[in-house]
Amino acid sequence: MRRFEARNAYFDTLCNTPGLMWLGQNTNHFDPHPAVIEAVIDALKRGDYHAYAPPAGFExxxxxxxxxxxxxxASAFVTDGAVEGLYNVCRTICKPDTDFVTTDPSWAWPMHFARQAGATVIELPIYDAAQGYKLTAEQLKAAITPRTRVIYLVDPNNPLGTCHTADEIEAIAAIAREADAYLIHDSTYSQFADHFTPAYNFYPEKTIMTVSFSKWLGLAGMRLGAIIANPDIIEMLAAAPPNNLGSNVLSQRAAIAGLETKAEWFPEIQRRQRRNQAAVAKAAAGVPGLHLPVYPSQANLLIMETVDAGITPEALVAAYQTEGIMIRQGTYHTQRFGHRFVKISLTVPEAWADRFCELLPAMVERARTMPAPAALF
Structure with a gap:
């Protein structure tokens, strides 16, 4: 079977597994505010879906x-998920014989988009406690050359869960300005950070933010995100977007309701996911060899090192799958460091997180004897 077909079949199996506990995709499985559901139902009853939405989204x-x-x-351009926005950005601004500078670990798909546009991807390693598992200004500055056209920063980082301070963002923005480079600030996980600083406010000339409604609002299957930049950049990105007929109207109505009621309900989402983080930290501390490099995480996820426990991330993923729990192997994010950790997503019902914790000692033991799993994605 071709790799793409195998990947699709893998996720089709997951999606059609009754009762699967999704602790691997960073999506939000808590119930949304009632206004979000009502907005979708009302739009459905009105037949809003019969017409295309405005091309850049509802005002x-x-x-x-x-x-x-x-x-x-700034100006916003609504997209069919943040990934479509990133595709449009990378396809538009990445050029042959230029460099796309990012971190390792990071999120892999924009690297694929950049390479497809002819750019060379430079991955700066940040999996290092000595630098706080974050990109440093000195590290970035040393990587800048006349070829540098794009700097891509996921902040808070996926999968590490670290978040840059305001001073760090200001320094990174200054380096981008000096290089006359675009700075893509992927803020997918900003809602979960104690303190998040938009790079746009330091470097509006060439900063492009991307936002997602999959993680904090839980609209992963409804595909909605946005690009934020100055109006001139939005004008450039709007010239030939992947979708020029507007994003899903039901998703947009849900997002409007979610943002309008956010102050009423999101603090409780944050409390619950931090509660789940604490439960995983306690469980990991009770198993020899397991370690959480970043805790608490500033995203809705944790990474857990398995290397000192003598098991591979892939084996632990496979062990949990036998119990109806999905977690993610580190190699999804990084070939260089992926052998060290698994990723666990925690905007999930407490019962799911507690089941993960309850099974952890047994799953580590099971992983020691698990056969090599089939391809994981």
Whole structure:
């Protein structure tokens, strides 16, 4: 079977597994605010889906995205998920014989998009406690050359869960400005950080933010995200987007309701996912060889090192799959460091997190004798 067909079949099996506990995709499985459900149902009953949405998104949603991101003066372009926005950005600004600088670990797909556009991807290793598992200004500055066209920063980092301070973001933005490079600030996980600083506010000339509604609002299957940049950049990105007929109207109505009611309900989501983080930290501390490099995480996930426990991440993933729990192997994010850890997503019902913790000692033992799993994705 071709690799793409195998990958699709793998996820089709997961999606059609009754009762599967999704602790691997960083998606939000808590119930949304009732207003979000009502907005979708009302739009469905009205038949809103019979018409295309405005090409850049409903104006009310665009306004709310800018307000929520804290970037006055910017412009928003609503997309079919943040990944479509990143595809459009990378396809538009990446060029042959230029460098796309990012971190290792990071999120892999923008690297694929950059390479497809002819750019060379430079991955700067950050899996190091000595630098706080974050990109340093000195590290970035040393990597800048006349070829540098794009700097891609996932902040908070996926999968590490680290988040840059305001001073660190200001320094990174200054380096990008000096290099006259675009700075893509992927803020997918910003809602879960104690303190998040938009790079746009330091470098509006060439900063492009991407936002997602999959993680904090739980609309992963409804595919909605956005690009934020200055109006001139949005004009450039709007010239030939992957979708010029507007994003899903039901998803947009849900997002409007989610943003309008966010202050009422999201603090409780944050409390619950941090509670789940604490449960996993306690469980990991009770198993020799397991270690959480970053705790608490500033995203809705944790990485757990398995290498000192004498098991591979892939074996632990396979062991948990036998119990109806999905977690993710580190190689999804990084070939260089992926052998060290698994990733666990924690915007999930407490019962799911507690089941993961309850099984952890037994799953580690099972992983010691698990046969090599079939391909994981």
């Amino acid at each position: 009310r949603l665009r306004q709310l995205i800018i307000e929520d991101a804290g970037v006055p003066g």
